Amino acid sequence: MAQTDNKNHQYRFSGHELVLHDVSADRVLPGLLVRLGYETVFIVCSRSINKNTAIVERITNCLGARVVGLTDKVGEHSPLGNILEAARAVRDSKADVIVSVGGGSVMDMCKAIQLCISENVYERSDLLKLQFTLSDDGTEMLTTSTAVPTIRQIAIPTTLSTSEWTPVSTPIDEQTSLKARFVVPYGAPVAIIYDPDILAQTPLRLLVSTGIRGLDHAINTACAASPHPFASLLAEQAIKLFMENLHLLGKSGNRQAYLNCQLAAWYTGMGQMSVAHGFSHWMVHIVGPYGGVPHSDASCVMMLAQAKWLEGWAVEQHGRICGMLGKEQSSFHEVLSELLSALGMPRYLQDLGLKPHQLEEMIEPALQHPMVTLNNLRPIRNETELRAILDLAWNVH
Incomplete structure (x- = not known):
């Protein structure tokens, strides 16, 4: 709970x-x-x-x-x-x-x-x-x-x-x-x-993936273990703007989508330093250098895994976001999975080209990192729980 x-x-x-x-x-x-x-x-x-x-x-x-x-x-x-x-x-x-x-x-x-x-x-x-x-x-x-x-x-x-x-x-x-x-x-x-x-001159895939990184920041703010009401308000509006506009980037005549995504980044940024972020924000700092993948690509996978991990723990937060998006009948991780699929972005660690031995090499650095296992709404207190959330990022079933 x-x-x-x-x-x-x-x-x-x-x-x-x-x-x-x-x-x-x-x-x-x-x-x-x-x-x-x-x-x-x-x-x-x-x-x-x-x-x-x-x-x-x-x-x-x-x-x-x-x-x-x-x-x-x-x-x-x-x-x-x-x-x-x-x-x-x-x-x-x-x-x-x-x-x-x-x-x-x-x-x-x-x-x-x-x-x-x-x-x-x-x-x-x-x-x-x-x-x-x-x-x-x-x-x-x-x-x-x-x-x-x-x-x-x-x-x-x-x-x-x-x-x-x-x-x-x-x-x-x-x-x-x-x-x-x-x-x-x-x-x-x-x-x-x-x-x-x-x-608009940034390559589209790069731009979209960094938008997912910004979205992950907003989600971490809205679903923080110790939330702040002002930061949550801004984060929820940022989530809405990102999810409604990321798929419009690159479409002819959609300059407003770029403006809206920049507004989403603004809303996210105004709140994100006021709450401690959780697993998905920090795990990319391990996956990126150890897996040789960009932060933003790793964010796609960790964001989705965290949403699955928090199911049943962030009921109010996830429910409010899904309602705001007109997805009341869906779980939040389903909404995120649909977004990533529609954008052609990775959802699992295999999509990043990672091998089992690389994942194994990340366990100890993640446990030693000062932030990965802290400040999670659903606690990640030990190696067993860390492996459990990483399993959600690895398995396609």
Whole structure:
């Protein structure tokens, strides 16, 4: 049965100053820099965006001499080596703000760059000492950084995974294949620019999969072990927008679907830092690097497995969401399975190309991860229960 006595009385705002929605990034960015008092810019973007679109060229042209540096060396999951190299370049450029153009890996990289510069840390071992700690009750991630933040980022998201809404950065440590975990003071962007025409240039499958990642964040907020009423309200509206619009992306003349998905990311982001997320949010940090699959693809599978795991435990939450979607007669996991099938997204670990031995290799890192087994509405307390939920992600029957 659901735990109805766990209440969260704290709402956490991530520290943004401005969100610009339904705008053209290259038109508003020069004025935004003036408004925020920035003069010199270092651009961090993905290589695919830099090489395959005119987005970065348009932004550099509109900023002119304000641009003092650029890197597109951003690997999948933001490798620490790339972060440290870029941090030195940003430091040497003397830029006073970073403009990120890309998805979660790009924005996470910029947060870690901010941490390096503020702490004056440019070696792997020193950076890893700054990983977050947990509050005594295990529900809140606490920064270990004590330096005054010296640089911020302005984010131009090209995906829907909502990284622009958190100060958390989880880059991969190439030496261990594990995710590092940082909470960066003022790591959430000082401003976000939501340009739907830029979003529409992201390859459709990638965009949809990151939308599922954003949806998973919203579901974790709505079905949290310790929910917050404001965060739940926003999350439920985000779920509705995602589920009604993801299948419309890529359809001719459906610009509004891109706007609605960006609104869904906004609603999700405004609430997700105020509650502790559960299994599906964190297990992708194990599946991604160990299985060699993108976070967003892993989210599809973990999101569905978690919905099955919570059946009978999140009756009120699942019932409210299904009712909102006009699916009162369906279980929530059935609704999610139908969505994933319609979008052509993976539903099981086999769909990700994983083998049984890879799943076995993930058990111990998942148990050792500080968050995977915490803060779940239906508890995951030991290896037996972890294997039970992973079995739901593995079996096709």
